[in-house]
Amino acid sequence: MLSLGSGGGKAAKPSFISYVTPEEIKIKDGEISRKQKQPDLQPGEVIFCSAYPVLKCEGPQRGVYGTLCCTNFKISFISEESLSEETAPPLSNKLLGENDIALSCVDQIYGVRDEKKKLIIGGQVKNKYPPKLLIYCKDFRVFQFCLSYAKEEEAKKIFQGIVHHSLEPKSLKCAFAFSYCEEVLSPEVSKKIPATVMFESKDNWKLELNRTRSSCKVAHVNENYVVSERLPQYFAVPFAVSDEDIRKFKGQGVPLWCWSHSNGSALFKMSALPNVQDDGTSQVYQMFVDRMTNAVCQNQMYPVKTQDFSSGFLPLADLQQSYNKFKQFFLIDNTAEFWLSDVKWFSSIENTGWLEKIQECLNKATEIVLSLEEENSCVLMIEEDCSDLCCLFSSLVQVMLDPYYRTTPGFQSLIQKEWVVGGHSFLDRCNHLYQKEKESQSPLFLLFLECVWQLLQQHAPAFQFSETYLTVVSDSVHIPLFSTFLFNSQHQRDTATKLEYPDSQRHSLMIPSVWDWSLQFDWKVQALFTNPLYVEKPKQDKALRKPYRPKHQRQFSLPNSSSKPSPRKSFFKEETDNLKKMLSGMRIGKWINATEMQLSATRQFYESWQRKPLDYHGLILPCLDGPAIKIWLQRYLRWIPEAQIFGGGSVLTMKKVSDLAAEIEDLKNEMEKMAHNMHAGNTKKLFFSSFHAPTRLSSSFPFASLRTWSTRPVIPTSIVQSLGSVSNLAEKEDEDTEGVEVF
């Protein structure tokens, strides 16, 4: 490690180099080629360009020289220093090292010249290149590369290369997955993960219908996508829906089954039929939708409530805008900025609106759960393409209601069912191809993970997976190697992977699924995905799901299904209003300030749920009050040195619990061994206690390595006071009364 002494005030080069003198670079021309190291390449990966020597800055006083190169997969910095195993971050990724940035993980690039930051926009790069490059990543890493020591030609090339490959539109076939899969012949990859249900076959759906005891049927009318390219090949619909109905409007207006509650209610989603001016057509549409809704009713023997998302609830553009503002607070490249943004931290975060969006989502999901759980009615979600908010709420509702979806395989199956097969347009929403028209971009999937994280931090023992797992899932979205998050639909995937000239063995490319975690992580590292707090279901309980237990409803009786006159026409909004009126009349006395007690239906629902004994294998609901909604600190702060707590952080608690859990597991094995008087297999479960952290843990564990960070405390700079309003008090003397002693 080059430690670039402070100051170093000799004739410094402009901008960044104020603390590095050219003399410090002890490289003779001849040595360059020898010292230049090659990056680790994946199959199918090719280097486009590289530059040497490039200085990677780590904090204001440190830097390391190495080679910067750009491939068809990643931007890679290869340090001259060999990194010892011990200092590598615990969560080492097999595909991408700590100095590798997947091309689609690049969020923004800035050129720095004369201390000024300028945003680089793809397609507008001229011959000049900035001496210093600042790369912000979608996983919140921030890299600073100084190009001024490299040969001019190389520096120019690497700059243009990086900008071209990460900031300019490209075609789907350029996604690295395609080059990779042409090299890797492993058609069995996706079969390695039997625990995750992919929902690509009829049987998968049948099993799921059985598991939830649903009376829906699997439709296979769309085999080979003959009816619709948006729909998957197999899906489930109410019994009364015929193949003809599905064909009629290419699957639009048909209720698609999502999940069935053990009490008989169920969740459905539907693509809205287009709004038309023509009265005749509109009537035809309406009649069709009515008939379809009726089909749901008949199927479930319960009334149906409609949730219409097509009318501007949670606009996708707003989400993107809000997240854009939010993430900026975590892409920090210097200490001054860190402390400056600390001053009005809470209001700044609030102004981004991101936490509010999370709150809104959880609230809406709770509303749907309320209908299914308490009111015994089915919920039909309607959206233009039923592949955005429908995916979000459908999966969120299932996480809250169904403990199976809170296990790791269950959660992965859920994402398969609702998002991947459900046709969420990952390609467009994540803007993997860097299309100029960014309107379709929206962080919906991230929002889902955020909501799950909130549930996880409120009810940790209900989840089999850890916070780290969720963070890794959110990172994996930006690795263009997995089919899971790469396509807009199953149809697009199947078309894109079809080989034009199939050889004898293969008809299509098998792009790996992200759920095959062994592609990214060693099994030992995967231990970090297990939540040591998870309370496993007692073994004697053989049924997959708890039988429905009647709920205690003494405090107030919620409307029940029989009282509803016309289930088809009952819209959710009215329902909640009625409910609200009813509820507010119940308990609130006239002495209580009416506005204070205007509790929404979901609030009441939460409170009544809260009073019941908690069952981690039953329904879980989020608390939505301001103090309960938190920032996903692990995801957002993990790379910011100033924010690391050395020897602390919640990871310490997890570590302790993991240790204990591992010990208990050991004891159990021991017992098993003795009971059978033989050598039993190894521990099946693995906790992250198997990491004997060589250095002290920090709150950034398991992401950043501590090597480059100083363990000296971070003293806030520039504490700008915002306490102006209290100045009259501030000027007062502490002890203006001499105080007549009381005793």
Added chain:
Amino acid sequence: MEKSESSESLGSKLSSSRQASIDSLSSSSTSRSDRSFHLRSNTCKSPELRVLGDSNNWADLEEPQLLPNESLKETVKDVTYICPFMGMIRGTLTVTNYRLFFKRVEKDSAFVLDVPLGVISRIEKAGGALSRGEVSYVLVCKDIRNLKFAHKQDTQGRTSVFETVMKLAFPVSHNLQVFAYEYGQIYPENGWKVYDPSAEYKRMGLPNESWRMTRINEHYELCDTYPVMLLVPANIPDEDLKRVATFRAKNRIPVLSWIHPESQATVVRCSQPMVGANGKRSKDDEKYLQAIMDANAQSHKLFIFDARPSVNAVANKTKGGGFESEDAYQNAELVFLDIHNIHVMRESLRKLKEVVYPNIEESHWLSNLESTHWLEHIKLILAGALRIADKVESGKTSVVIHCSDGWDRTAQLTSLAMLMLDGHYRTVRGFQVLIEKEWLTFGHRFQMRIGHGDKNHSDADRSPVFLQFIDCVWQLTRQFPAAFEFNEFFLITILDHLYSCLFGTFLCNSEQQRIKEGLQKKTVSLWSYINSHLEEFLNPLYVNYSHHVLYPVVSMRHLELWVGYYIRWNPRMRLQEPIHHCYKELLLKRAELKKKVEELQRELISRSASSSSERAASPTRSVTPVQTFV
């Protein structure tokens, strides 16, 4: 329990967190009730919940179980408690010389409110549209809640029960004594013995060749707000101390609070120098500070931390106070820590209460929280302590800390810095010593800041200085979950008894007053109670890494409002992660399994012994102990 746990028992949960600390005092019996299994029964935060008798007995209890020497004063039926969370609850109100006890009438739904009179800050007759013939009263409490009651106006003109409460709640204003003087519980431990100054200094290797112990304050003649035992530089004779005292506000001369075991860098506390508008100097004071610096061979510098904002320090000059000029004190560097005064803090807490009690507004939580500045103050205090700890540990430099009088912000800073530097203070007993030493004996004016038993609620001397300190400690425990021997419940218990007036610990303003009052003889120490029920206050995650200095991150990103204290009355907010609880369960499970394994081993051995010598080699490997790390 689970069955009756449904809707109606919210009440008992609501009150139980108070009971958790108060009621448990009454009887040392009662094991943890089953309900602590229940996440939301609030026990996750204080799994140690103890209730009076069996929890099911709540319904049968008409009156509170009285503490020794607690006596019933008045019982009134048909009182309505207007709960901001549950609406109106009718019940019976009982008042004793220690508490206010309210119990719901209906047998099937237990609801109990048990409030020590000491937490009441003021009682107001509330106006508003009530049904005819009713009167209502609001009890504004020091522990971030208001209690509203109503009852029928007495037609015979008898005074309301709340008039009685008003007398009992403010005994000092009525020339009476607080209940602590009557409370007669005997505990196996004597908490008054927790802090022995000479033993504590001895632990630090003091006195040594550079620091001597002086008895100059034996009769509180040098400084009446300081303790008897003081540590001063060895080469400064007592005569000089007197002259230094004249130059320091309230005669609070610089004395040693803590010494680094290796570098000999020290934490020294005092009050502001009496510089005045004319920039007065004192050769003795300058010499004295030089001696403090010289006592540490590692550094040729001395840092003086003035806790105040520089503006305020300058303003103090007009009143005779001020700060050390770097001209007069060579080799000393003065740093202002920008911590605001007691009035600003009081105002901030008032705003915080507005934001969190009774209900939290649905939107703008974060900006509302920010507008109270509470966490900003916490950040500044922690940042100040961090800078001090860093100078002592990394810079090996001695530091002198003062504010104006050196008993509010100075106590916060020295005690927090010491908590960061010295693992001993992170144990239960060490923390008690820290409070005794830095707060009680060095004259933090608890009586004035809290106003025990005093009806003058708007007294400008009241301020949540100690609460802020405990909040800062809580922030540290959040960031270092395994570094403290005590748990959150310990901190909450301390705060509850800061106001309850059940124990003598937080009475009076200084050591001198406490001795004069004979508190050690007449009252029970809070530590007697805590140390007799230690189990409940321990953090199961604790790893003793005593030589590890804690450097918290004092960024807003890691500071959090202490929901478990400030919003604990709101039943919706009882959702803290039950990690400690889970951990305890795992510990139990491990113990159980260990036992089973041992049994099996014995069985195997006996079996293999009987069935001839086949393989005696079943060396069941011993279980690996818990990995301690850091």
